[in-house]
Amino acid sequence: MDPASPIPIASIPDLLLDAVCLVDARGRFVFVNAACERIFGYTPQEMVGKSMIDMVAPADRERTLAAAQAVMDGREHVDFENRYVRKDGTLVHLMWSARWSEPDQLRVAVARDVTLQRRAGALREALDGLCDAALADNDMAGLFRRSHALIGTLLPAASVVLALPEGPEPTLRFVFQGGQRVPEGGALRRLCDDAFHSNAAQWREPGTDDACGQALALPLAGPAGAIGAIGVLALRNPATAARFTEADCALLAPVAQQLAVAIQRNQEQARLHFLAMHDDLTGLPNRRLLRERLDAALARARRQQAMLALLFIDLDRFKQINDQHGHACGDRLLQQVAARIGAAVRDTDTVARIGGDEFVVLLEDIASTADADAVAGKIHAALALSFDLGDGIHLPVGASIGSAHYPGQADAIDSLLDAADAAMYAAKARRKAAAGCA
Template sequence: MDDLLDAPVAGLADLLLDAICLVDASGRFVFVSAACESIFGYTREEMTGKLVMDLVAPTDRARTMAAAQAVMQGRSHTNFENRYVRKDGSVVHIMWSARWLETEQLRVAVARDVTPLKQAQAMQAALYALSEAAHACHDLPSLFQRCHDIIGELLPASAFAVALPEGAAQALRLTYHAGDTALAAPLLSLCEDAMRNNTVQSASCAVSHGGDGMLAVPLTAVRETVGVLALCNPGRGYTEHERSLLLFVANQFAAAIQRKQLQARMHFMAMHDELTQLPNRRLFLDRLETALARAQRHQDRLSLLFIDLNRFKQVNDRHGHAAGDRLLQEVARRIGGCVRESDTVARLGGDEFVVLLESVALPADVEPAMEKIHHALAAPFVLGDGLVLEVSASIGAAHYPQDGDSVQALMSCADIAMYCSKKSAASTEGSSQASLGRAVAP
């Protein structure tokens, strides 16, 4: 080695910001300049004698070996890029220029750390990808999966989770989780701390051998924390740079979530009744048309129930519209409790509700559902402030195929049946019993 690099030359090499390395035919370092320690994290003594391939990132080893063999065959190699694993476990991006010294049987290579450039490029690509995902993904689950892929390109993570507040209590739940299921509970606990304190939280994984393996970052957009993003990297944790990187990406992720949530709310509002949260006329007609097409295709049956409260106007006149609204909300809840999850309950407007029952064997099989709704609505309604109301309902039914084979025909038939029932109820003024009716097909 003294013959190759005398003291003055070696001293000059140590002044370079790029690293100079000499590697023998077996692939071991025989000389490294001072810059290697700042680039790779190992001292000269630690690197000397070490196999080059032991430091190369596993996914880059095959092409690095091919490049090394090409150099040893006499082909100079410039601007070759690969990744190395530093002593602290972090990844460094290297750009190499190398040639083979035949007489000395050595590869001489110059290594430049291009990690900041690669990180900037990856960040720019991630931001573009997140923005694209916010527009391209149709719902939150697909957005979470896409963002998982994007962030996974930037940071190591054996577990990835997104926690969002849900329900009336806004309790935090893991809406998305990928990776080791054993980490779900500790990740959720860390997310709750991050949400409560609105700060980045870290903790050690149970399987970690050092460092804060778990990291939870609040997802904040326009001064609103919409949830928490959590990662786990057992064994090493995350550097300060990686924390800052995740925090920056999290802000873009939060904006994408907020955008998707707003779109979902707007879609829900367009297709649901604001008061009862039931499907509105538009959504109901769409479901009825789809169900009718399915029934025609499979030669199945379906039924419609039109439900109208009797003398509802008197409730508004005597007790006010606020009491009427509370009554309608309770009526919606009770009707929903009388049918199957696969059935559709909708509010058409005012005090008119409709139920779509699919896969009905015979029209007579609908009678029990009508009776169940009748009894549910006949029970007193306790509406608060000492107000207790007793109401009755008129119910009309129409059945496919005997009462019609189109949306318009079935709706008209059920509507006529309901008004026939209402006339019958009017003739028994004061009765709390609901009338049941069914129209004969015209």
């Protein structure tokens, strides 16, 4: 073409970066410019004759039809935003301006692709929301629900799952499922496993092995490797399903990073709280946690007019064993004693170590003092058996046990502890007297 020659008017729309569309009264494309192929993924030939509304994201169709009707009624529409489904299944955010040409009976519309801007804005809001939620609330369930809602603003997710490891293996377990329920053993679970063990993003096409459609999973990365995984699932619907890509993984990566930070922070707080409330040698509740549980148990007993009992346990010969065999041997003994006492009581009872070789058992909702005596007898029998303390050391260890109960003997925390302590010393004195007589 001669540079001096004018550009044909008909070719000007194809020079524009924005989409230019002519849509008839039935809602079908009758003309699109070349930019439409870049924005929608369809060639102009594929789009002409196609129904406009079929390409709109399902969630946006109702208001899109209302806006189209307003244009056909003669009202010029400027800066109307909606989402279309591209040929490859991904979503594109568009900003439209349109007017109705009465002589031609056509809607003339121009659309600008604002996907990157909208995703950037949604990502900022998501990260800010997660940060605020993580700082304001230690409730992980609440944080996960917030995450699900925020991810829904970034990706067309039918489901969002969060999986964390448990057990020595470790095995991932879904700790949160938002949206459509997905099977624990399904494709999304396997994808989360792959992301967790490889510490890398994973995504896949729809398969035939389950009801999953597009799916992706990202690891929740910590300093020493993945601490879990987050998975996103789209329904299997070829007409409208999102097709997750590497770009979607990159979009979700900052969210996964923020979640990992929040989870690690919560886990560290839980660890510190556990250390503050438990004995570091045996893992049993310490004196502080025992008092909290005893306070709550007394309140329940008063409301329900129930009985509870305290058993105060002091080991025999512990100082002698420590002096003769060393503190490491004494520590092993205390750990085994804790395990045997725990095995002799119900799961609902509390076993605490309150210092040295002293243990306390809180028995709630007992029928009579005979129940407490029966538990004390089981503990006596368990502690009378020989302990294997390593290095060929096998020792029997007895114990003195005193009990106190509510109501009757005491009605407050300190008076109940004092009564049980006094009963234990009385029991120890009787044991010594009996041993002396023998």
